[in-house]
Amino acid sequence: MSEVFSAAKLGSLELSNRLVVAPMTRISAEHEGEPTDLMEDYYARFAEGGFGLVISEGVYSDRKASQAYQYQPGITDDEQQAGWKKVVEKVQHSGAEMICQLMHAGGQLQYNRFYEHAKAPSEIRPKGEPLSMYGKADTWQKPEVLDEGDFNQILNGFVGAAKRAKEAGFVGVELHAADGYLLNQLLSTYFNERNDQWGNSLDGRLRFLTLLVKSLRDALGDDYIIGMRISQVALTDYDYQWPEGEDGFRYMLEKLRDAGLTYVHTSDINVNRKALKDSDKSLAEVATEIEDLEVIVNGGVTEYNAEDIAAKYPDVLLAVGKKALANPDFANRLKAGEDIADLDPDMLEPKPTIQHELNWRKINEGKQD
Numbered sequence: 001m002s003e004v005f006s007a008a009k010l011g012s013l014e015l016s017n018r019l020v021v022a023p024m025t026r027i028s029a030e031h032e033g034e035p036t037d038l039m040e041d042y043y044a045r046f047a048e049g050g051f052g053l054v055i056s057e058g059v060y061s062d063r064k065a066s067q068a069y070q071y072q073p074g075i076t077d078d079e080q081q082a083g084w085k086k087v088v089e090k091v092q093h094s095g096a097e098m099i100c101q102l103m104h105a106g107g108q109l110q111y112n113r114f115y116e117h118a119k120a121p122s123e124i125r126p127k128g129e130p131l132s133m134y135g136k137a138d139t140w141q142k143p144e145v146l147d148e149g150d151f152n153q154i155l156n157g158f159v160g161a162a163k164r165a166k167e168a169g170f171v172g173v174e175l176h177a178a179d180g181y182l183l184n185q186l187l188s189t190y191f192n193e194r195n196d197q198w199g200n201s202l203d204g205r206l207r208f209l210t211l212l213v214k215s216l217r218d219a220l221g222d223d224y225i226i227g228m229r230i231s232q233v234a235l236t237d238y239d240y241q242w243p244e245g246e247d248g249f250r251y252m253l254e255k256l257r258d259a260g261l262t263y264v265h266t267s268d269i270n271v272n273r274k275a276l277k278d279s280d281k282s283l284a285e286v287a288t289e290i291e292d293l294e295v296i297v298n299g300g301v302t303e304y305n306a307e308d309i310a311a312k313y314p315d316v317l318l319a320v321g322k323k324a325l326a327n328p329d330f331a332n333r334l335k336a337g338e339d340i341a342d343l344d345p346d347m348l349e350p351k352p353t354i355q356h357e358l359n360w361r362k363i364n365e366g367k368q369d
Contacts, residue, residue, distance in 0.1 A: 047096030050331025062157025068105035106182030128236030172225025180234025217260030
């Protein structure tokens, strides 16, 4: 029997298989952040293609400094919430459920219609250059340093956005603590040079994340799914490692679990990469050793390794990114043993918008999905 297509659970949610659509930035919302009809169809295609659970792209959580990109969706007002409700309903009608990924740009900001400056733990710019596919910024800003008022505002923004997500019909929320955005920056000794309660030690760097999880648990109830996508690496820095290594990562996960986290979503270049300092274990291996914490793994999941990953990590869900983008029906194709295409980078050039993808498919597949 296929391990991938065995029944699974996430919190109280029952799933027909272990395949999840990973969050992927599509910058296809209206300028004001409302989801579009194209986004409804885009997300529904994954449900129609056999995925039981879909995680949204990163959604900005407040109307100050959380937006990272132009045409990024938000969930901060009634219009945005109503737009997401339509997306969720179409996905549910097509046979799947959705989790809303909530994020704050931190210092990794390329466009924001509410606030001119990036906000970050310290005055540290991200490494490298902004990603040209996401537009606008040519260089990273020197960010403004978060003060106590900022932390309160950001916390309230996440809580308000999570409440809206629940009202819109999402079965859970996922906090984006990966890829170099704010929550990831707080955990990073490269970005976080603070000497106050929000830095200076692993407990300090973790403090806001545990406070945020506790606040969400209080606001959303005992049974609502609260997850966190977490990575060491940033979009422009694949080499960073937490100095505390395996023991530190284990400690992070235990503290987040105790704060009320339902699941952790590990993100790395490859699921099985030995990534932690002075350890031969991957993020996924350590995460699956934590009692009473559910796990989603992400990083290079394909038709060639999905069964092996599923067998290695029993009861863990597998988040599929590039292969799902190229094949919205990846789950159905994998189950049927049909051919599965690789992602053609041209599908995402010059911008990774849904409309550009549809144009590409019309030319290259002879039809418009």
